[in-house]
Amino acid sequence: MSLRIACLCGKIAVDLQGSPVARANCHCASCRDFYGTSIWSAPAWQADSVRMAEGTGHVFKHPHKQLSRTFCGDCGEVLFGTNRLGMRVVPNSMVARATGGTLDAAHAPTMHLFYRHRIVDAQDDLPRYLDGWDGPTWEAS
Ligand SMILES: [Zn+2]
Numbered sequence: 390m391s392l393r394i395a396c397l398c399g400k401i402a403v404d405l406q407g408s409p410v411a412r413a414n415c416h417c418a419s420c421r422d423f424y425g426t427s428i429w430s431a432p433a434w435q436a437d438s439v440r441m442a443e444g445t446g447h448v449f450k451h452p453h454k455q456l457s458r459t460f461c462g463d464c465g466e467v468l469f470g471t472n473r474l475g476m477r478v479v480p481n482s483m484v485a486r487a488t489g490g491t492l493d494a495a496h497a498p499t500m501h502l503f504y505r506h507r508i509v510d511a512q513d514d515l516p517r518y519l520d521g522w523d524g525p526t527w528e529a530s
């Protein structure tokens with residue numbers, strides 16, 4: 390199974406092979422600041438499952454964290470980020486665009502991470518982990 394995603398201007402394309410390793414909505418401040426979004430909805434993939442297919446991406450490395458993002462130098466869109474584990478995180482917005490505007494079950498998020506740091510509340514019934522998925526979940530009080 391392979392899915393090709395492309396930036397808005399079409400100069401950069403990336404092939405996704407197989408399935409993501411983890412599918413989370415991340416509420417942590419690092420993702421929020423680094424990607425400029427309230428929630429970073431971007432499944433994590435093994436690095437070799439996310440391959441440049443067309444064009445050359447620009448890479449910006451975080452000044453002091455082990456994060457980088459690969460983006461198009463023309464339209465500026467982020468194709469994927471790389472986290473401190475070396476995994477590539479691909480925005481669900483890109484996948485949805487490539488699949489006709491919807492997210493299929495194979496890509497849909499299954500959890501919220503770092504929910505204690507949220508700036509917007511979740512509107513679904515997925516598990517809400519206060520930090521990582523090896524820790525406790527948030528309970529409504
Ligand atoms: Zn572009």
Ligand SMILES: [Zn+2]
Nearest residue numbers: 415416417420
């Ligand atoms: Zn995060």
